[in-house]
Amino acid sequence: EEEPEERIPELSGEEKQQILQSDEFISFFSKASKVLERELAEVVNDTCIDYAYDFSIDE
């Protein structure tokens, strides 16, 4: 049986602004964005590329 999806009301514009300006959020975001930007810089090194893939199959 599927559980009913609980409905959580969206944040109001004012609530969003309050969060975005709070010290707690800013300290979280400054750390998280640094990690994300470093990960993004690494995205070019795709270790999942299949170098053995035979492209002629697609043709």
Next chain:
Amino acid sequence: MDVEETVKRMQSQKGVTGVVIMDSLGRAIRSTLNDEETVKHTSLLRQLCDKAKSVTKELDSSNDVHFLRLKTSKNEIMVAPDRDYMVVVIYDKSS
């Protein structure tokens, strides 16, 4: 620390198709995606993150998730979660 400026900088990186910030209940705080995509991403990625956290905790109760990187055939979804908030970046290598 300018949140808006940082979101814009991430969004402008080559291949980045979306940046979504939400709280731990999956409520969007800031998103560069349209409304429909934002709702989809917040609700599904919150579920994925909760699951990843519970798996980690069950394996070792003193452990916790720091970062999630999901490589799919079409894109990469990166999630930086914390106790109260999480940031998601979607990267599409074909774009």
